[in-house]
Amino acid sequence: xxxxxxxxxxxxxxxxxxxxxxxxxxxxxxxxxxxxxxxxxxxxxxxxxxxxxxxxxxxxxxxxxxxxxxxxxxxxxxxxxxxxxxxxxxxxxxxxxxxxxxxxxxxxxxxxxxxxxxxxxxxxxxxxxxxxxxxxxxxxxxxxxxxxxxxxxxxxxxxxxxxxxxxxxxxxxxxxxxxxxxxxxxxxxxxxxxxxxxxxxxxxxxxxxxxxxxxxxxxxxxxxxxxxxxxxxxxxxxxxxxxxxxxxxxxxxxxxxxxxxxxxxxxxxxxxxxxxxxxxxxxxxxxxxxxxxxxxxxxxxxxxxxxxxxxxxxxxxxxxxxxxxxxxxxxxxxxxxxxxxxxxxxxxxxxxxxxxxxxxxxxxxxxxxxxxxxxxxxxxxxxxxxxxxxxxxxxxxxxxxxxxxxxxxxxxxxx
Numbered sequence: 001x002x003x004x005x006x007x008x009x010x011x012x013x014x015x016x017x018x019x020x021x022x023x024x025x026x027x028x029x030x031x032x033x034x035x036x037x038x039x040x041x042x043x044x045x046x047x048x049x050x051x052x053x054x055x056x057x058x059x060x061x062x063x064x065x066x067x068x069x070x071x072x073x074x075x076x077x078x079x080x081x082x083x084x085x086x087x088x089x090x091x092x093x094x095x096x097x098x099x100x101x102x103x104x105x106x107x108x109x110x111x112x113x114x115x116x117x118x119x120x121x122x123x124x125x126x127x128x129x130x131x132x133x134x135x136x137x138x139x140x141x142x143x144x145x146x147x148x149x150x151x152x153x154x155x156x157x158x159x160x161x162x163x164x165x166x167x168x169x170x171x172x173x174x175x176x177x178x179x180x181x182x183x184x185x186x187x188x189x190x191x192x193x194x195x196x197x198x199x200x201x202x203x204x205x206x207x208x209x210x211x212x213x214x215x216x217x218x219x220x221x222x223x224x225x226x227x228x229x230x231x232x233x234x235x236x237x238x239x240x241x242x243x244x245x246x247x248x249x250x251x252x253x254x255x256x257x258x259x260x261x262x263x264x265x266x267x268x269x270x271x272x273x274x275x276x277x278x279x280x281x282x283x284x285x286x287x288x289x290x291x292x293x294x295x296x297x298x299x300x301x302x303x304x305x306x307x308x309x310x311x312x313x314x315x316x317x318x319x320x321x322x323x324x325x326x327x328x329x330x331x332x333x334x335x336x337x338x339x340x341x342x343x344x345x346x347x348x349x350x351x352x353x354x355x356x357x358x359x360x361x362x363x364x365x366x367x368x369x370x371x372x373x374x375x376x377x378x379x380x381x382x383x384x385x386x387x388x389x390x391x392x393x394x395x396x397x398x399x400x401x402x403x404x405x406x407x408x409x410x411x412x413x414x415x
Contacts, residue, residue: 032096040097062135066104070112076132083321087266094270099228140191142182158408168198174244188233206248215240225379268384272352275377309351316344339400349388356381
């Protein structure tokens with residue numbers, strides 16, 4: 001599917017990548033393995049979160065194009081805006097270090113959506129030069145509210161009276177004042193552009209808020225895993241003024257090439273691949289019973305299962321990414337209309353978490369020692385299973401298969 005090949009009857013199934021995709025993937029792999037991975041363990045063990053931010057890697061990765069590549073060349077990117085290419089890059093960078101990869105990949109995917117598909121001409125003229133010209137210009141969303149995140153009621157319509165507590169009030173000069181709080185926002189502390197979802201009299205709107213806005217306070221949260229960087233933050237908006245003309249227009253009707261689910265699944269995949277590679281290396285070096293433990297049948301079966309689940313996850317991710325970029329394949333019936341995004345997200349999160357536990361078992365006592373890579377991978381995988389929303393994602397799959405559709409989305413957000 002990555003490459004469209006013509007034959008009798010039209011496009012045929014093909015898993016070969018294009019030359020451009022292979023070259024960009026190789027660039028990401030080289031950067032991840034030679035620059036990111038050697039620093040991963042030391043960064044993860046830093047007790048102070050500020051010291052866990054990989055500033056030099058963020059600058060160099062930006063200069064290589066990993067923050068901007070989805071933009072068209074006219075806007076300072078490489079023109080590779082398809083989701084599959086993003087997934088290829090995400091896997092490689094995350095195989096180097098998961099938290100570092102998050103900075104690049106979520107910013108890159110949102111850049112395509114926000115800067116090119118949704119912003120007004122005036123917004124583009126103001127924000128694109130800032131984004132392209134600053135190697136440390138990362139972005140995030142401010143959606144989650146502990147009080148109003150109402151989850152998923154299985155096969156139940158969402159109440160139409162749900163409102164966000166974060167409110168925006170329009171001022172006489174056309175500007176807006178935002179008050180409220182958000183939580184658990186990835187790259188939330190350092191982001192220089194934040195799309196804030198806030199309640200207005202006309203419904204929920206998306207506001208373009210700059211990171212240095214007066215009245216905006218942010219606090220990083222330190223997690224069990226994915227510790228490198230500021231991978232979660234609380235935000236408080238205390239009379240934050242947003243200038244006139246800073247409401248991000250809604251997604252264009254009919255567009256399917258927005259969102260970050262396949263990319264996040266690919267980040268999780270990269271983590272799993274790193275764990276498998278480390279396990280293969282260790283089991284060929286560790287000797288027990290007079291031979292490397294990989295030659296013991298039980299170990300061989302476990303490694304085979306790890307590899308099979310990883311490849312199954314990759315195929316689901318690639319399918320989900322390809323379908324996002326080719327809605328015509330669903331429309332004409334050449335691809336079955338299945339909830340591929342939710343399948344990829346749920347399966348990968350669970351499979352990689354299980355894979356890292358299997359790896360830990362094969363490492364034996366060495367696996368639980370701090371400083372061993374597998375210990376970090378296990379912690380990171382627990383976080384990734386959480387962000388894959390294992391139960392809600394599966395609920396959505398079943399609802400989609402049964403044809404159940406809500407009038408009101410169960411999650412206020414989507415940016």
